[in-house]
Amino acid sequence: MKFLICYFSGTGNTKKIVDKYKEELELKKVEVDTKKIEEELNFDINEYDVLMIAYPVHAFNAPSIVLDFAKKLSKTEKQKRLIIIKTSGEPLALNNISSQKLVKILKKKNYILTNEYHYVMPYNIIFRHSDNMAYKMWNTAQNVIPIDCKEILKNKENKLKKVFMGNVLLWLFQIEHWGGRFNGKRYKVNEKCIKCQKCVRNCPTNNIKIENGEFKFGKNCLMCMRCSFLCPTNSIKIGLFEKWKVNGEYNFDNYNENEEQNHKKYCKKSYNKYFKRCEDKIKKDKEVI
Ligand SMILES: Cc1cc2nc3c(=O)[nH]c(=O)nc-3n(C[C@H](O)[C@H](O)[C@H](O)COP(=O)(O)O)c2cc1C
Structure with a gap:
């Protein structure tokens, strides 16, 4: 197989x-x-x-x-x-x-x-x-x-x-289709940028170019957030969605008991249901064994 x-x-x-x-x-x-x-x-x-x-x-x-x-x-x-x-x-x-x-x-x-x-x-x-x-x-x-x-x-x-x-x-939620053409071109790089060009190398559609020392964002943005999420100096502004930007990789490996959960109430019921469903599935699988 x-x-x-x-x-x-x-x-x-x-x-x-x-x-x-x-x-x-x-x-x-x-x-x-x-x-x-x-x-x-x-x-x-x-x-x-x-x-x-x-x-x-x-x-x-x-x-x-x-x-x-x-x-x-x-x-x-x-x-x-x-x-x-x-x-x-x-x-x-x-x-x-x-x-x-x-x-x-x-x-x-x-x-x-x-x-x-x-x-x-x-x-x-x-x-x-x-x-x-x-x-x-x-x-x-x-x-x-x-x-x-x-x-x-x-x-x-x-x-x-x-x-x-x-x-x-x-159909209503096709954000990427207009996002690429409209919002993607509004991305900007601020003065914190160290010109490492990680964003240029990483972009899945080669949509980021440097022309005469200036960053140019084209119309083929997928809104995947790779450029801004992985930017080591958090220098990329993501147009209309700037307030929603998340920068920096997550630490998936350590549980920190003292850390506060963000937006505790956001979709709380749905998250709880999801984890419960998964726990039940794991428990059921163990019982079968
Ligand atoms: C433009 C955009 C739109 C998103 N829309 C949704 C959404 O509709 N529902 C949702 O639960 N998560 C949404 N997300 C979150 C991602 O689906 C989620 O973080 C995903 O695990 C990212 O996977 P990746 O790291 O492989 O890109 C969205 C993320 C982006 C960048």
Whole structure:
């Protein structure tokens, strides 16, 4: 059995999840290739039994780079199993609609959705989760992924709940489509910049250039936040969304008992429900063993 995981990850959360999937599937003797969607993609899909696509939810949608990848993907000779993995900053069911368009595009090419999984990871925009919350989210995902892999390998289907009026909502929230053209060009670099050019090198669409010593942001921004999130001097202003900017990588590895949780009340019920659902799944899996 050979799996291909094609993924896009703006700031690393989705990549962490993909790496865990690869590790877990390989432990179960499955061959796994991973490919970054932003790179030149040269592969023969007919060599694989299963296609997995992983992405971060952007305004309840899949990032446009992921949809463009799906449009370019060749039709398969035989029906192929499709598995979708998404990460998002909050556990709202509305995030479920993000894969609707992707599934539709791929169905026409013979890729049939059998399993879909959603992992909550810390926000890279809106507000900074505490490192404790990041630790808890990552720890939860690490414990749940082995169970989800077992389900996949047993050919047991798993689909996320449909959302009422999903298509209309999807259309309304296409933030990236105008965001790239309109907001992306409004990005600015301030005087703290040390011209390390990490943002230039890292941008998935090569949208950042330096011309005559000045940073120029083009119209192909994906709003993935990689440039501003990873900027070592927090020098990039992200236009209309500046107040929601999050800068600096999370510490996923240490639990700090003294750290205060940010925005304690924000979507509290949904987060609690998500963690409870995951705990129940882990407990049930242990009982079966
Ligand atoms: C432009 C943008 C829009 C986002 N929209 C949503 C959203 O609608 N729902 C949500 O829960 N998280 C949203 N997020 C948060 C990301 O989905 C989340 O932090 C994700 O894990 C980031 O993954 P990455 O590090 O692989 O890019 C958004 C992030 C960005 C940058």
